[in-house]
Amino acid sequence: MLNSGSRIWPIATNTVREAIRHRLLYTLLFFAVTMIGFSVLIASLSYVEGERIIQDVGLASIRLFSVGIAIFVGIGLIHGEVERRTIYTILAKPVTRSEFLLGKFLGLLLTVWLQLCLMAIAFVAVSMLVGAGLDLGYAAAMLLVGVELMVIVAVATLFSSFTTPMLAAFFTLGIYALGHLSRDLYSLGQASDAPAVKQVATLLYRVLPDLESFNLSIQAVHGVAISGAEVGWAALYGFAYSIALLILASFIFHRRDLE
């Protein structure tokens, strides 16, 4: 009897292989690295805190392009396999639908993490070039960008498991935007006098991902101390949230007719 890992891993590595042969990913990666380099030019227009501007723009570029890549590849992750019917021969082997889903998720996650590492190397290179300081805060910020990407990939996998790439893109972008606003929505709801508004705001805060908990860019750039616990809890939260999404995706995918 085979164990799950020996079936999930080939699907994951195959997904990485498929992704890294996608030309558009290189274009996005090229733009991201260009933006990090371009931050030097932006900083030269300012008389003050040029190094901070470089790192601020650099980190923002990394977040933006990483999420772009995750959504771009993630929305067609499962749908593409069903549409091209490549899934038929895979599921005819002793592979469960959950294993297939997890393999695809892991493959995309490894791809976006690989791209994140490349962008991080470009960021460190530019920072060193202009003599900007680098400390562990940046490493923590980068780590949590990785965790945020895990949540985004899980969201894209969930929507890709039952809907078209167009709708999956719409929903995933929506969750991404709301995920960054969920704290503000919660605060606004608590400030309201209407109990129903408070309840709805609380419910939304509980259901939507709190993506701002993964945003340590400002603390890193301004040298504000970041505790290990803060990073650890955020990582744990992202991990648990992703697992919950994957369980839901698996539940839906198991019941789906693959026509």
Place this chain on the structure above:
Amino acid sequence: MSHPTTTDDSREIVRVDAIVKDFRPGLGLRAKRVLHGVSFAVREGEIYGFVGPNGAGKTTTLKVLMGLIRPTSGNATILDCDVTETGFREHIGFLPENPYFYPFLTAEEILRFYARLSGVGGRDRDRRVHALIELVGLGHARRERLSTYSKGMLQRVGIAQALIHDPKVVFLDEPMSGLDPIGRKDIRDIILRLKSEGKTVFMNTHILNDVEMICDRVAIIVKGRIRHEGPIREFLNEEAMRSDIVLAHLAPEVAEQLGAKFSARVQTVGEQVEVQVMDGQVRDLLESALAAGAEVLSLSPNRISLEKIFLEAVEQGEQADGSSAAERGAPAC
């Protein structure tokens, strides 16, 4: 090549019981029934032909068997396991219709991928990949990307991946599709080889020639209903088991005697004598005719009936569909 024969008491490897499948085209739209209580059984070691026109429900039935879609009601088992389970799949192989594979991989890479998923490891994996690439005749293109492959070559890759883990039961959806005559013969030979190895083969097809040549038993499905099912010889009926022989240099009175002796239909046309005789008596009749100084001009098995039965089944299906539509259209009062 010796072919193991199946008997009526052979073990049932695939069992389909009253499968009904409804598809809902969209939210709020009425469900469309594509399978109406399909039942059949495939016995160990046989080649089973599942025949029907396009849109009859062949692929839908196969998708139910592969666990890709769930039946609305009824159940199906393979090797005594419910088709919704996955454990037994290490013993089955599947070739979908018009298979499509990751275009960025080579034939070797895709077969290694499927071997890993099937739990074939180490040296055994390399050996199986190599042997199957040679078996399906892709040795010359083994390291070329699948994006450069023709439809026929992809079909061969499809056959190879279905056999990569040496399964006991093989399901083939239109295996001859997209192949030239040589390719079709190659695939027929592979299927017969699988049978000789004791494997069970289930084959969806609408090419009756292939069915006649290699299948042991056949089911005809029309508009989601099984219209006929049975062993191919029984299926072909008496007329189909006759052979046509054309003889020359045979005196008319001798021809008449042979006709009476072997219960054959004899017709003299000019210098030639046309004889239609049951398959079992072809040899004896030929020996008698040759002894009487006749020359054999041609011998052809009469295989027209399967097509006839098939067309009749399609016609019946359409008539039944038409009458049920008329019934539906009748006022409820």
